[in-house]
Amino acid sequence: xxxxxxxxxxxxxxxxxxxxxxxxxxxxxxxxxxxxxxxxxxxxxxxxxxxxxxxxxxxxxxxxxxxxxxxxxxxxxxxxxxxxxxxxxxxxxxxxxxxxxxxxxxxxxxxxxxxxxxxxxxxxxxxxxxxxxxxxxxxxxxxxxxxxxxxxxxxxxxxxxxxxxxxxxxxxxxxxxxxxxxxxxxxxxxxxxxxxxxxxxxxxxxxxxxxxxxxxxxxxxxxxxxxxxxxxxxxxxxxxxxxx
Numbered sequence: 001x002x003x004x005x006x007x008x009x010x011x012x013x014x015x016x017x018x019x020x021x022x023x024x025x026x027x028x029x030x031x032x033x034x035x036x037x038x039x040x041x042x043x044x045x046x047x048x049x050x051x052x053x054x055x056x057x058x059x060x061x062x063x064x065x066x067x068x069x070x071x072x073x074x075x076x077x078x079x080x081x082x083x084x085x086x087x088x089x090x091x092x093x094x095x096x097x098x099x100x101x102x103x104x105x106x107x108x109x110x111x112x113x114x115x116x117x118x119x120x121x122x123x124x125x126x127x128x129x130x131x132x133x134x135x136x137x138x139x140x141x142x143x144x145x146x147x148x149x150x151x152x153x154x155x156x157x158x159x160x161x162x163x164x165x166x167x168x169x170x171x172x173x174x175x176x177x178x179x180x181x182x183x184x185x186x187x188x189x190x191x192x193x194x195x196x197x198x199x200x201x202x203x204x205x206x207x208x209x210x211x212x213x214x215x216x217x218x219x220x221x222x223x224x225x226x227x228x229x230x231x232x233x234x235x236x237x238x239x240x241x242x243x244x
Contacts, residue, residue, distance in 0.1 A: 004221070005023075006224050180218060184222045
């Protein structure tokens with residue numbers, strides 16, 4: 001079992017980040033597609049064995065009236081109503097191809113798709129999931145899906161199994177609905193409905209996290225912190241792992 005620990009976004013100056021962590025989940029790609037030159041610089045600055053994972057552009061998952069777009073950059077193509085919610089539209093397919101280019105530049109092997117609470121487990125949305133993933137070229141990427149809102153483990157497991165997706169979770173809120181060779185955790189803080197970014201993990205929390213991981217059968221486990229003290233908490237967890 002290999003455990004990789006990092007943060008969701010650049011939580012330190014890049015040179016310091018590379019010295020402390022072996023992977024990062026790029027967040028900028030959720031809000032807009034970064035300049036390719038910027039991505040190339042990140043890749044070139046990083047150690048050869050450093051791993052980038054990528055969070056998918058919200059154009060694919062979030063309607064343009066979603067509050068998350070306040071920090072984003074609207075697509076410069078297509079009809080606004082055709083974006084988001086994994087609709088199998090030309091606009092979403094084009095947005096997908098843009099994020100694929102990002103992954104290729106960073107040599108990323110994992111792409112994380114986060115759907116909003118408004119993306120409920122309705123028949124229309126479930127049909128969109130199947131049609132969308134039947135329409136795209138994955139380029140051998142591992143796709144992780146983090147559904148927000150009220151999705152049952154039974155429905156998630158069925159979709160993930162049939163579409164070869166990883167169920168991405170916060171392990172303090174729920175465990176993956178289906179086993180896979182790769183487990184991907186995103187830690188958003190304890191408390192609150194789905195996130196509590198101001199939370200700082202206690203030593204007891206980190207020991208509990210380690211005990212959760214010990215029970216997993218995956219070959220590779222990603223532990224990505226996404227809270228206000230994410231760098232410090234992630235480094236504390238790395239120190240805990242070294243003591244085991």
